[in-house]
Amino acid sequence: xxxxxxxxxxxxxxxxxxxxxxxxxxxxxxxxxxxxxxxxxxxxxxxxxxxxxxxxxxxxxxxxxxxxxxxxxxxxxxxxxxxxxxxxxxxxxxxxxxxxxxxxxxxxxxxxxxxxxxxxxxxxxxxxxxxxxxxxxxxxxxxxxxxxxxxxxxxxxxxxxxxxxxxxxxxxxxxxxxxxxxxxxxxxxxxxxxxxxxxxxxxxxxxxxxxxxxxxxxxxxxxxxxxxxxxxxxxxxxxxxxxxxxxxxxxxxxxxxxxxxxxxxxxxxxxxxxxxxxxxxxxxxxxxxxxxxxxxxxxxxxxxxxxxxxxxxxxxxxxxxxxxxxxxxxxxxxxxxxxxxxxxxxxxxxxxxxxxxxxxxxxxxxxxxxxxxxxxxxxxxxxxxxxxxxxxxxxxxxxxxxxxxxxxxxxxxxxxxxxxxxxxxxxxxxxxxxxxxxxxxxxxxxxxxxxxxxxxxxxxxxxxxxxxxx
Amino acid sequence: xxxxxxxxxxxxxxxxxxxxxxxxxxxxxxxxxxxxxxxxxxxxxxxxxxxxxxxxxxxxxxxxxxxxxxxxxxxxxxxxxxxxxxxxxxxxxxxxxxxxxxxxxxxxxxxxxxxxxxxxxxxxxxxxxxxxxxxxxxxxxxxxxxxxxxxxxxxxxxxxxxxxxxxxxxxxxxxxxxxxxxxxxxxxxxxxxxxxxxxxxxxxxxxxxxxxxxxxxxxxxxxxxxxxxxxxxxxxxxxxxxxxxxxxxxxxxxxxxxxxxxxxxxxxxxxxxxxxxxxxxxxxxxxxxxxxxxxxxxxxxxxxxxxxxxxxxxxxxxxxxxxxxxxxxxxxxxxxxxxxxxxxxxxxxxxxxxxxxxxxxxxxxxxxxxxxxxxxxxxxxxxxxxxxxxxxxxxxxxxxxxxxxxxxxxxxxxxxxxxxxxx
Numbered sequence: 100x101x102x103x104x105x106x107x108x109x110x111x112x113x114x115x116x117x118x119x120x121x122x123x124x125x126x127x128x129x130x131x132x133x134x135x136x137x138x139x140x141x142x143x144x145x146x147x148x149x150x151x152x153x154x155x156x157x158x159x160x161x162x163x164x165x166x167x168x169x170x171x172x173x174x175x176x177x178x179x180x181x182x183x184x185x186x187x188x189x190x191x192x193x194x195x196x197x198x199x200x201x202x203x204x205x206x207x208x209x210x211x212x213x214x215x216x217x218x219x220x221x222x223x224x225x226x227x228x229x230x231x232x233x234x235x236x237x238x239x240x241x242x243x244x245x246x247x248x249x250x251x252x253x254x255x256x257x258x259x260x261x262x263x264x265x266x267x268x269x270x271x272x273x274x275x276x277x278x279x280x281x282x283x284x285x286x287x288x289x290x291x292x293x294x295x296x297x298x299x300x301x302x303x304x305x306x307x308x309x310x311x312x313x314x315x316x317x318x319x320x321x322x323x324x325x326x327x328x329x330x331x332x333x334x335x336x337x338x339x340x341x342x343x344x345x346x347x348x349x350x351x352x353x354x355x356x357x358x359x360x361x362x363x364x365x366x367x368x369x370x371x372x373x374x375x376x377x378x379x380x381x382x383x384x385x386x387x388x389x390x391x392x393x394x395x396x397x398x399x400x401x402x403x404x405x406x407x408x409x410x411x412x413x414x415x416x417x418x419x420x421x422x423x424x425x426x427x428x429x430x431x432x433x434x435x436x437x438x439x440x441x442x443x444x445x446x447x448x449x450x451x452x453x454x455x456x457x458x459x460x461x462x463x464x465x466x467x468x469x470x471x472x473x474x475x476x477x478x479x480x481x482x483x484x485x486x487x488x489x490x491x492x493x494x495x496x497x498x499x500x501x502x503x504x505x506x507x508x509x510x511x512x513x514x515x516x517x518x519x520x521x522x523x524x525x526x527x528x529x530x531x532x533x534x535x536x537x538x539x540x541x542x543x544x545x546x547x548x549x550x551x552x553x554x555x556x557x558x559x560x561x562x563x564x565x566x567x568x569x
Numbered sequence: 570x571x572x573x574x575x576x577x578x579x580x581x582x583x584x585x586x587x588x589x590x591x592x593x594x595x596x597x598x599x600x601x602x603x604x605x606x607x608x609x610x611x612x613x614x615x616x617x618x619x620x621x622x623x624x625x626x627x628x629x630x631x632x633x634x635x636x637x638x639x640x641x642x643x644x645x646x647x648x649x650x651x652x653x654x655x656x657x658x659x660x661x662x663x664x665x666x667x668x669x670x671x672x673x674x675x676x677x678x679x680x681x682x683x684x685x686x687x688x689x690x691x692x693x694x695x696x697x698x699x700x701x702x703x704x705x706x707x708x709x710x711x712x713x714x715x716x717x718x719x720x721x722x723x724x725x726x727x728x729x730x731x732x733x734x735x736x737x738x739x740x741x742x743x744x745x746x747x748x749x750x751x752x753x754x755x756x757x758x759x760x761x762x763x764x765x766x767x768x769x770x771x772x773x774x775x776x777x778x779x780x781x782x783x784x785x786x787x788x789x790x791x792x793x794x795x796x797x798x799x800x801x802x803x804x805x806x807x808x809x810x811x812x813x814x815x816x817x818x819x820x821x822x823x824x825x826x827x828x829x830x831x832x833x834x835x836x837x838x839x840x841x842x843x844x845x846x847x848x849x850x851x852x853x854x855x856x857x858x859x860x861x862x863x864x865x866x867x868x869x870x871x872x873x874x875x876x877x878x879x880x881x882x883x884x885x886x887x888x889x890x891x892x893x894x895x896x897x898x899x900x901x902x903x904x905x906x907x908x909x910x911x912x913x914x915x916x917x918x919x920x921x922x923x924x925x926x927x928x929x930x931x932x933x934x935x936x937x938x939x940x941x942x943x944x945x946x947x948x949x950x951x952x953x954x955x956x957x958x959x960x961x962x963x964x965x966x967x968x969x970x971x972x973x974x975x976x977x978x979x980x981x982x983x984x985x986x987x988x989x990x991x992x
Binding site: 126296305309312331384476479483488515518519525526527537538547554557560 | 728746830909943981984985
């Protein structure tokens with residue numbers, strides 16, 4: 100490749116190549132203007148071209164570093180380091196405008212879908228998941244090998260469909276049964292499918308496995324195995340996240356909306372704090388992030404978690420769990436977490452504010468933990484994605500959203516947060532084995548005589564316990 | 570036995586193979602070229618046969634001893650095998666040069682391993698653990714609260730490993746570290762899925778562990794023997810030593826022996842009773858309808874040939890036929906996968922723990938596919954027939970609070986009354 104020999108970074112050939120690789124995104128234009136000052140932009144600028152030998156970017160960096168040191172003293176390199184941060188960036192206002200526009204559009208779309216209901220949110224999650232999987236499937240595919248393996252892409256989608264069936268089958272079996280319980284024939288069909296869902300899923304998976312083995316081609320083993328492992332990793336990452344999100348949704352939209360809003364809030368606050376105050380770099384992986392942005396965003400996120408929970412917790416549409424797959428309005432008893440409790444304000448605040456007491460929903464204390472996690476740990480999802488992009492020398496996962504990159508770029512922190520929210524809910528908020536669940540198991544799994552036997556035995560045990568107490 | 574590092578350039582081995590094939594072409598007639606790899610024409614086959622037979626007998630002997638000792642020891646054996654497999658696989662694609670620059674990275678692998686073990690065995694054995702400590706009040710409370718927060722504990726361990734990984738990313742090693750991370754996840758998934766399903770099967774009754782495992786062993790042995798004596802047509806390019814004759818012979822033998830083995834094994838209470846806690850004593854239980862003998866009268870034309878008028882069949886033998894069918898047809902694909910994998914990464918064996926056989930992973934590759942199938946089959950077709958009142962009662966007592974139990978009691982009463990009124 101000619102690039103390996105051409106080490107002069109300012110040669111017209113290389114500048115032209117860079118400009119051609121990113122014609123539309125404003126960030127690349129901004130990068131091209133700051134080429135001389137940015138060490139890290141070397142890696143970010145090269146397109147998804149892992150075929151290039153790894154020595155050339157580092158050689159170019161070394162060359163550039165040498166030339167910059169020759170040209171100037173330490174102060175120049177200090178300036179160049181600071182200019183990595185948003186503070187000294189000339190085109191930052193333009194990029195901010197583009198990001199704000201697309202953020203507002205995304206926000207508007209999400210709010211509309213939330214208004215529509217649980218089923219539509221689920222559909223949105225599935226659509227996002229398909230986009231993410233497609234972006235990630237494309238990433239490490241090599242076009243040259245791909246031509247010699249027709250039908251291999253189809254295998255990826257087969258595994259995707261199988262995984263989706265598995266995940267949503269398990270999560271939504273209860274809701275599905277409740278939806279069709281009116282019609283006896285479909286009820287039997289659906290319960291039969293659910294009873295044997297593991298077997299169905301397993302055979303689909305084994306069929307894909309056997310298909311994979313039968314299509315192993317002689318000199319392509321390594322590529323195919325790499326793709327197989329890559330497919331599994333993608334499916335696990337993408338589907339685990341979306342399955343947790345869907346499970347949270349059906350517990351109540353609150354448990355989906357609050358974590359997602361906290362992540363978005365953290366991102367936006369970090370961006371603005373970094374914009375105005377950012378000086379100290381946070382981590383080598385993401386040179387644009389600063390400690391000021393991080394800490395400012397943490398404080399803002401935790402405080403807003405407290406208030407968001409109060410605001411969101413007052414709507415029944417958001418707090419009621421959905422027991423079936425219908426789309427109508429919900430009425431339920433939201434449970435002790437969402438009943439407001441009144442605390443009189445301490446005397447030193449009372450003179451300043453017109454209210455004598457404040458109402459706090461108990462769920463707001465839980466929101467503190469969620470906010471803490473969202474600000475402290477969830478950014479590591481973003482660091483992981485940055486490190487990944489750096490390791491494989493790609494700038495963005497895709498280019499579906501202007502100013503933000505692909506869907507995976509947006510969802511990387513959401514991923515970690517959704518997982519945490521699910522585990523938090525199921526450990527500290529919801530009881531895993533609820534009375535309804537066990538009643539269902541009893542009515543579905545046991546015959547009439549066995550149910551009576553269970554009733555009698557349970558009565559005995561409870562009587563024993565009550566007697567043992569006195 | 571070359572454990573080639575993944576970074577080898579692909580060209581020299583293939584030219585070597587082509588060169589070898591050319592030699593054999595020149596040296597002999599057409600009949601010998603295809604058969605060079607087959608066991609039938611291998612001259613030193615008797616010696617390798619002896620080595621394999623010797624280690625096989627030792628493995629079977631040790632295995633039988635552990636089955637005799639009980640559920641807990643079998644679980645311990647599975648855990649040990651799993652640790653060996655994970656170690657072999659972790660070592661495989663490691664590059665020593667990069668490893669020197671990343672101290673503590675191997676520790677990260679074992680951290681994830683320990684987290685996965687806690688997660689998997691905690692879920693499977695939680696009920697049994699609770700049953701073991703029921704007599705002691707303090708331990709009972711401790712154990713039930715640990716189980717309630719089990720998911721949260723495992724999650725925090727995993728997230729700390731994740732954060733640790735990100736904080737140790739070193740500048741020029743990103744790609745190596747990310748591939749190692751992905752590789753670790755894949756290994757843990759493969760190893761733990763299999764062993765978790767195996768352990769779940771064991772506690773349902775040693776029968777459900779022993780039968781699938783023996784079927785795989787029988788399939789392997791008879792494929793080897795049939796290939797030894799009759800093998801001519803190669804089966805698949807991935808494993809040149811396997812033949813169609815061996816495959817078909819082994820299938821028939823496996824299905825027949827599945828039928829007979831299930832009958833023999835089903836008579837022992839030690840093998841068929843589920844274990845409700847983690848003790849090691851003798852088991853007495855009602856094995857359930859699957860293991861009750863049914864006598865069928867033989868049809869007329871067979872009873873004339875054989876001295877018996879009727880045969881006793883345990884209903885479980887029909888299930889065993891399905892297991893045998895799967896073991897002979899689908900499970901070998903696990904072996905093909907492992908062969909393809911070794912070929913892709915140019916390694917001869919996963920390890921060298923077992924003489925004549927290679928490493929632990931070489932022996933367990935088909936077992937993995939079978940264990941998953943056995944578990945799913947058991948959960949889907951066997952368990953719903955025997956969902957017991959006692960199990961549900963156990964679940965109710967351990968996972969609900971007293972008030973919830975009373976609420977359940979009242980609602981159940983209402984439900985039953987409605988049924989009586991309605992019918």
